[in-house]
Amino acid sequence: MKPTNLAFLISSAFFSMCFSTQLMADVDYHIDINQPVHHLAQVSVSFPKTEATQFKVNLPVWRTGRYQVLPVADGVRLFEATDAKGRALPWERTASGEWTISLTEPTAVNVTYQLHANQLADRLRHIDDSHAYLDASGVFMYSPEFRQQPISVDMKVPNGWKSFSGMEKGRHPHSFIAANYDVLLDSPIETGINQHFSFDADGREYEVVFWGEGNYDTEQILIDLRKISGQASMIWDDYPFERYVYMVHATSGATGATEHLNSTVIQLPRFNFRERKDYLRFISTASHEFIHTWNVKSYRPQGLVPYDYQSENMSDLLWVAEGSTSYFQNQLLLRAGVITPKEFFEDLSQRIVLNQDNPGRDTQSVAEASLGQWSSTWGDYAINHSVNIYSEGYLASMALDFSVIKDSDLRHSYRDVHKALYQNFKIPMGYNVADVQQILTTLTGKDYQAWWQEFVEQPVRVDFDNLLAQAGLVTTYGDKPKIQVETGMGLSGLHADLVLATVAKNSPAWNAGITAGDELVAVNGLKITADAFAKRFDDFTPGDKISVTVFSNDRLKEVTMVLGEQPKGTLAIKPLEQVTGKQKAFFKSWLGIDWPFDDDGEWLTINEDV
Template sequence: MKKIMTKNILALQVCFFLFPLFAFSQTISYTLSMPEPWTHYYHVTQTIKGERKKSIDFIMPVWIPGSYKVREFSKNVEEFKAHSEKSDNLKWEKIDKNSWRVYTNKANEVTISYKVYAFVKSVRNSFLDDSHGFVSPPDVFMYVEKLKNRPATLVIDPYDEFLIISTGLEKSPGSKNSYIVPDYDILVDSPIEIGNQTVFEFEVEGVPHEIAFYGKGNYDSSAVDEVKRIVEETAKLFGEIPYKRYLFIVHLTKSASGGLEHLNSQVLRMGRWNFQPASRRGRWRSLVAHEVYHLYNVKRIRARELGPFDYTRENYTTLLWVMEGFTSYYSGRILLNAGFISPKKYQSNMASHMRKISNTIGNRYQSAAEASFDTWIRYYRRNENSPNRDMSYYDKGKLLGMLLDLEIRNSSGNKKTLDDVMRRLYSEYYKKKQRGFSEAEFKKELERAAGIDFSDFFVRYVHGTEEVDYGKYLSYAGLEIETLEAPSLSEKGAFLGTKVSESSGKLKITRVQRDSPAWNYGLNMNVMLLIRVKIFSKSFV
C-alpha cells in the first residue's frame, strides 16, 4: 500500500510538472497586411501551434464592446483558407454565420488565412484606403473560444507608404512591427491606426499619452493641451491613473463626430475645421471628456454582464444608464472643474437637459432600465416612431446621475457624494473583487454613501417612468425650478404634430407625434398631404 501511494504521488508530481509545459507549448500568432489598400482589403493570417485537435472552430465577433448592436462583422470575410504542416489545403466548413470549422486531423500547426473588406467610416468599423488604415479588431481578427485567454503575437506588415503605426498594444522587444497580445479581450480593445498620422505626445503624472490625428484640420497644440487638462481632472476623481500608456486616435472628417472607449485608448471622429477659434471646441472637449471618463466607468467600473464578453450574441444589462448616463454627467463635471465652462453655464446646460427629458415623449413610456436592456433592438435601430416610445439611457442616466449626486450630498450632510460611490466601485469591484457588480450591489453602494434606502427611487425613476420631482432635488442645492405654461394655440399658431419633407412640390409626413391632432385623427407616416390650407396668408400642403 505504501509503495503504491509513492508511485501515485510521483505520477502526480510529474503531471503537475508537465502541465504548465504543455499549456505554454500552445502559441497563437496573427499577421495583418494590406498590399493594395485602394481595394479596401486587409489580409489576415492566424496560426495556432500545439492544439492537436480533430477540428478547431474559428469565430468572428458579431459586435464590438461599447456599441450595443449586432453588426455581423463576418459578412466582410472572403477567401477563407486553411492549411497545416501536413496539408496545404485543410477541409473546412461554416457551421453558423460567424464560425468556421477547420478539420485539422490533429496537426500540430494550423494556419487560416482570409481577407476582410473594410470600407466603413466609423469608430466601430475597420477602414482601409490608400490614405490610411484603421483596424477595429473585432471585425478583423478571429478567435478560438477555449484559447481566448492565451497570449498571442500580432505582426503588422503596413503598405509601403504607411510609415506610422499607432496602437495601445505593446511592442515585442527588439521587433519593429510585432506586438504583444496578452489575450483576445485585450486585442479586441486595442484599435490600430496605420498611415502617416500626425502624433502629439504629453505626460500626466509621468504616464505617456499620444494623440494621433488622421486627416487635414485646423487643430494645433492648444487642442492637445486641453486634452491634457481633461485627463488631469479625470484622474483627480479617482486618485490614480490605471494604465501605463494611453492613445487617442482622432479621425478628422467633414462634419461627423462620435467616439468609442477602449481600455487604454479611444477613437474619435471630429469635424476637421472645428478647432479654431477655441470657442468652437465645445464638442471636442465634451467628446474627449466623455471617452476619458469611460476608461474608469465601463472599462474598469462595470456592470457584471459587461465582461468577460460573449462575442457571439447580445450581452444584456439594465445598467447602461449608469455606464453611459453617468459618464455623460461626469463629462460635464470634468469640463466645469477644468475651467472650460463656468458654473453659470453648467447650470444652464443642466436646466436645458431637464427640459429635454421632460419634453421627450418616450420618457413617459420607456424606463432607464428598459432602455438599457433593449438597446440591442431599439437604440441603434431607430425608426420614425422611436421618439414616441424610446428614451435614451445616455440622457436619462445623465439626469439620474445628477439626482443621485444631490440626494447623497443632502442625506449625508455633504460628507459623501456620487464621487465616493464611483471610487468605491473602482476599488472594491475592479481592483479587489476583479469583477463587475449587479444592480442590487450598485444600489447597496448608493445606500452606503447616502445612509438612506433608494428602493423608492429605483421603482419610480430607474424602472419606472414617473415625472421627476425636480423641485425636491434642486432645493438640496439651493436652487428653484420655474415652470412655464405652454403657449396657447392662438399664441403659437396651428399645431398638427407632424414632421414633413417636401418632394415634387408636395409634403410627405415623415413623423407623427404621439397624442397630437395628427395622431388622434389618423394621419400616418408617408402620407402625402394633398389638401391646401391657408394659414397667416401662407399656403401649406
C-alpha cells in the first residue's frame, strides 16, 4: 500500500494507524499576517496540558535542505507565555533557539511572539503585501514533548489571498492540518496573490503555484512538469505521496530551491525564465527537487534520521543525498524528452570543466566535504582546498554508476542502488556506508570497499576519457584545439575595482606570490582597468614573463608572473571514431535512450518538441 503524504514521516506507529484528519489537533498554531508591508506577523501556539516544571519550546536553528546553522531566532520578538487561565508564566532564553518556561502546576501552555519575515533568499520566511512564504522551521515553535502530536495551522491573511501547502486543508481555505511537527516543518505554506494550476500524472495529483510577475510561460512549464512527474519509474517502483505541490517564485533577485515532503519551492529572478539557458536552469532545478522527494525525504543517511532541529546533523553521505540527486536530475529530463541529448552532454561538459578548474579537487574527498558541509564557506580558501557535495558528488555518482554497469555486465546501474535504498531504508530507518556497499555487492557480486576508499574517502580523480569511452564517447576541444593564457586570477564581478576575489592554487598568480584581496594596479608598468582585465592578458602568450603590480595590504608590490596556458574554446563530448555495439549497449544502460548520433558523429534530430 502506498503511504500518504501525511503518514510518511510519522515516527510513531500509533499515529500512523490512528491519526484522522477529522480529529481535533493537540497543538494549535495561529498566525496573523497583520503588517505585511513591514514583513511582520503575530504567531501564537497552544500546547496541551503538561506535567513538566520546566517546559521548553524551540525554534529550529537550521532548516531542512540547507545543512548550515542559521540565525533563525533573530526574527522573534515580544515572546510571552501564559497558562490555561491566561496568567503570565515566567520564562528565560536558554539557548539560541530555546525558551524555557517555568510551571508550578500542570497546565496547558500558550505562547505568542512577533515574527519578522524577510528571508526570501534563504527560503525560510518571507512576508510582504503580495504574499507570505512560510517554512515552519523559521516560523512555528515546537515543544520536544509534543513533537509527535497532531497539529493545526490557522492563518489570518489579507483579503484576496489564496493559500496552498503540501499539508491537508483544515476547516477553512487558510488552515491546514498535519500529523505532527515533522510534517508541518516539511510542508511550507505559500499564501498570497498567486496563480494556481493542477494536473495529473501517473495516477498522482499535482499543483503548481506561481507567485510574482515574470517572463515565465506557464503553459510550457506545466507541460514539462507533467513530463517530469511521470518519470519516477526511471528509478523507483512507487510514490511516497498522493499529491505534490510545485511552488514557483519569480523574484526581484532571490534564487535557489528547497525540497520538502511532498512539495518544493523554486526561485528565479522574474526575468530569468525565457531564454533557453535560463529555462534549463529552472526546469533542471525542478527535476532535482522532485527527485529529492525520494532521495532525502523518503530515505536518507543515518545521521539525518530523525532530524535534530537544534544542532548539526552530521553525515559523511551528504554527497549521496545531494550529489546523486544532481546526477539524476538531467537524466530524468532526458528520458522525459524535456531536454535533448545535446543539451544533456553540454551540461556534463561544463561539469567536467568546472571539476578540472577547481584546485580543491586534489585536496578534499566527498566524504570529508559531506562532514564539513555544516561549516562550509565558499571563499578563496574553500575554492582552493575544498569540493562541493553537489558538483563533486555528481562526479562520484557518475563514476559509481559506470562501475556498477560494468561490474554487473549491464544488468544494473546506480539507479538500482537508489531503488534498493528506497525499498529497504525508508524513514524512520536510515542507511550507512556499509548498507550502500552491501547493495553494491548484491548488484554486482563484487566487494566495493576498495572502490569506496579510492573515490569516496580520497579526492575523486576521474579519467573522463577512459570513463566515457566505455559508452563510446570522448571529450574534445575540436580537431585543432587552441590554447590561451592562464593567470589564475578571478574578480568578484561585483565592483569596478580590481580587488582579486580568488587566486587559484598553483596557478601563475599563486606562484608569483599574489593572493586573494590584492588589488591589481598595472601590467608591465601600464595601468589596468576592470573592463580591460581579460583583454589585457590576451596581449601575451603562454610562457611569457610579465611584471604585475598590486596593492597588497595597502603596500605597493611588484612581482614577475610566468603566464600559463589553458584550452581555448568549449569542451564538447563526441562519439569515438569507431563505436562498437557493446559501447552503444553500455550507453543505453547508462542513460536509457538509444544512441543519439548518426554515422558521421552528428546529433540525430530527436525530441523536436523541446
